[in-house]
Amino acid sequence: EIVLTQSPGTLSLSPGERATLSCRASQSVTGNYLAWYQQKPGQAPRLLMYGASSRATGIPDRFSGSGSGTDFTLTIGRLEPEDFAVYYCQDYGTSPYTFGQGTKLEIK
């Protein structure tokens, strides 16, 4: 089973700033099948990125993903108020399709 470790656990930033979230895998993610999700309180997760660097339909271009193998990054170029939420990475290449523990992005 691949273990995904996200850092930091909490990130405190102001609107307009740039956010960098990390997801590190215990072993190489098959085919770079790494997804990122955003979840707001009381809501289901929303797919942001797949294949490590492809934006899902309808996702603004201030969101970008990068990385390969075991190290992946989600970058939010210029934070909008609606971006403050919890973000999860997921390996969807190898069962069990584990999630990271999440990074909470909060307003500073």
Add this chain to the structure above:
Amino acid sequence: EVQVVESGGGLVQPGGSLRLSCAASGFTFSTYWMNWVRQAPGKGLEWVANIKQDGSEIKYVDSVKGRFTISSDNAKNSLYLQMNSLRAEDTAIYYCSVAGVSSSTLYIYWGQGTLVTVSS
């Protein structure tokens, strides 16, 4: 418009059983997978099980193997999760999702979840 709606959650005693259902509509993938993902109160996401739309592939997380059974009805675009021998640690919101690829783009649609509480 794609709609995914879960039902069947509720309060059940430890050792009891519950069957969750998920009705999905509005999508036209030729190949897709349906998933159950859960989230314990105040915790992160945990993938539970999935099934390919033709039933040819089924996978589970180890913690539910032998206790939970995922199944689907293609004609109804419906997904089920039979949960037996329930434990307190199974308490969570259970989300259903549909994942498919169209024109090389991955789509994942989620329901709003159904709450399962295992308690005496």
